[in-house]
Amino acid sequence: MKKALLIILMSLNISDLGACTLFWSARDDKILCAKNMDWTNKDTRMLFIPASDGKYGRMYFGIESNYGFTNTSGMNETGLWYAGASLPERTDIYNTYNKPRWDYELVEKIMEECSTVDEAIEIFSVYWEPHWSGHTLIADKYGNCVAIEYGEKDVVFLRNQTDFQVMTNFYLSDTINERWYNCYRYNIAYELLSNNTALSFGLFRDIAEETHAEGDYQTTLTTIHDLKNGFIQVYNMHNYHEFVNINLAEELEKGEHYLKCSDYFNQVQLLKPAINSVLSSEEVTFSWNADSYNYDLYYSKNEDFADFEKIEINIIHVNNSKINPFLFIGLLALLIFFKRNRKSVIFASVFILILAGISCEDIDLEPQFSKTNHFVTIKGLEPETTYYWKIICNNAEEYKSESVTWKFETL
Amino acid sequence: MKKFIPILFVLVLISFISCAQENITGMRLGYNSARFTGNSITGSENKNMPGFYIGGFYKKDFYKFDIQTELLLTSKGYKIKSVGDTYLSNVFLYLELPLLLKKDLLSNEKSSLYFIAGPVLMLKVIAINLVSEIEGINNFDSAIKVGFEFQYNNISLDLRFNQSFINFDKIEPSKYHQVISFGMNFHLKNKTK
Incomplete structure (x- = not known):
């Protein structure tokens, strides 16, 4: 409007x-x-x-x-x-x-x-x-x-x-x-x-x-x-x-x-534990989205991380490249041209429609965040304790980006 | 009171259905030149705001006069002088529902010159300028509309003057819309007498 x-x-x-x-x-x-x-x-x-x-x-x-x-x-x-x-x-x-x-x-x-x-x-x-x-x-x-x-x-x-x-x-x-x-x-x-x-x-x-x-x-x-x-x-x-x-x-x-x-940014999005959440101390899963390959996860009972635990995480990069469906659309168009009979035209047209639909990208309502998820599970935290956590992305020599600090409480 | 006026409007409109000799519908569109009037208008170098109106009309011909009602989307507003040669353009969009009495002054077979007058009920759609949406504006407004319309066959041109009599600003009162409009009407049925 x-x-x-x-x-x-x-x-x-x-x-x-x-x-x-x-x-x-x-x-x-x-x-x-x-x-x-x-x-x-x-x-x-x-x-x-x-x-x-x-x-x-x-x-x-x-x-x-x-x-x-x-x-x-x-x-x-x-x-x-x-x-x-x-x-x-x-x-x-x-x-x-x-x-x-x-x-x-x-x-x-x-x-x-x-x-x-x-x-x-x-x-x-x-x-x-x-x-x-x-x-x-x-x-x-x-x-x-x-x-x-x-x-x-x-x-x-x-x-x-x-x-x-x-x-x-x-x-x-x-x-x-x-x-x-x-x-x-x-x-x-x-x-x-x-x-x-x-x-x-x-x-x-x-x-x-x-x-x-x-x-x-x-x-x-x-x-x-x-x-x-x-x-x-x-x-x-x-x-x-x-x-x-x-x-x-x-x-x-x-x-x-x-x-x-x-x-110098990795489109970090913190997910869990959500800010101010309360969860069991026996097992806590830290989850976030980001595009870096290497992370340091910090968690601490102090807001200024004066005393902290650190976990290093290295990600094996997975190639997520996709085959462009327009390549197949082009091949089918050539098939129609060379064959030019009724059956091949119908067959190729149906496939072109399907591939055109697949090629349409989903609308991304939050383009500032990565869609690649990472998680780490930690066991045996102290019960009835407030924890603070953050991640630092290690893929750059200088200007390492870091997340904001979230806190949660254990039961 | 706010609900009573529109209900009264609708009842008046419905009551004409059984009395009319002929019905004519059509479309209207045209140009508005709008401003504010009132005691609390600051600045002497303010400018009229150009605008538009668009919508439809429904006319009932009676023996000695015609009644026309319209539903229009219309823009009003004012350009207020800011700093230097910059102006703050305040734009108000309203849904207008005029109920007009029309009197043919020529009584010619092919052409007519009408004098138009009547009340208008307005419902605010939005009030906005480039800084933000403007707050503190009343949702309803009422006005008096007078003017002239010249019709030839299925097309007519009209010139109208619209003066609100309800203060539209809740924060700084004594502000009223004033609009001069010029436009065309396209009639969907031949005028016959």
Whole structure:
């Protein structure tokens, strides 16, 4: 229904709008920020550039296209983060005050030269950004955050009024028409950040999951940044069972490198024991779906896995390649052509219909998860105990993806 | 009250069945130019929202006047100025059920010029803009419709003005739909007198 209505809206000459959700919070000595990147392009990338020539070391997340790499968010070694979200297209962005123009994007200049929100504001005040169909959220590790967007004649700066800030795809500076902005992603993120006091990667992952998008402009990449410690968690294709940890300082020491995000994910889906389930301690089966060949299963009585048990699992790869049924359809078509009698035409037609039906693919409602199942059974766990478990995929030398942690209780 | 009005509408429609001289059905479609009116409309540079209507009609000819009822899917709304030259397009889709009195002013054999007037009952289908679905909109609306229709053989053109008199916004009251529509009607039976 919503897709049909969007078609109606577009036919009434209303420009289409991509969607992203950005949110930030600073509480109790923790500063986290996150972005759901919602786009049609699934080729998401990471670019790491070490410090040089008076420029800070920095990294960018973005997409690869025919135009090369386009950055959509980033973070530098000083803990300064930025992310952008789209806005309705406008044609009236002029250099009203004749500001000097920088050679490339101002956010890149900010990543190179700035360590605070105040410094970023200064750059946007001095220089003019000509190509801008969106707005930007910038945050530093000192607890400051600002939303920057074009107002009537120049950029406007909207600093955080509370200890959190949310940005989606409408003008935050348009307070006159607030009544008509009812973005459900904005409302959900706002409500969850208002109602939860303790910040954690888990909370931000939950917010990202609640606000993710599916369909044409689906959430292709979710990134959660710890600005104080320089850690980043990356989630691929709105699969919130699996993430990759990035330590920015360690990555910058490796030199400049450019990575394809999806290469490091294995479409992990945890299955059993389900979260918060209660089961017998005598025998527990751990089950998950994933595309890796090697796993480490961790289970522990401690949530931080301070004391854990580990099981290594190596999978023998089974070739699941299928014979393309269209090959047989082609052969049957040749049979009809050469024989051209009634019986062979009927015989071949029936088989063509059957093979055409077989060749139709099932509709996959959850393409972000693997369909390959793995399981391990453990006996003799302690009764009346809470356990935590997770898996780490071992098929990569670096950037091993790991699952989120689930817990269960034994009887 | 909300259930009473549509029931009354249906009863009025049914009551005409035994009194009519001639029945005519047909299809309508056309263009809407819609806006909001009211005291709480902010911004002076807002724009009318282009839209459409499509549906069917059922006309009963009586001695001195005609009664026409219609079932239409119609769009209303308003373009509200946001920041810079961007506009927020609020689109409202309604099912409309007008009950119209038509008076032929020409009394010509082949052509007619009608004056049209009557109440309209509307049921909201959806209210949406590019940010999200709009909340806090009343499900029912009522309006007065007036206009003119020129008919030649089986085709007619009409120009109508529609003014709601129920505030549609639960959150910020004093907002009413106003629509000017222009369209074509295709009659499925020849007009005879």
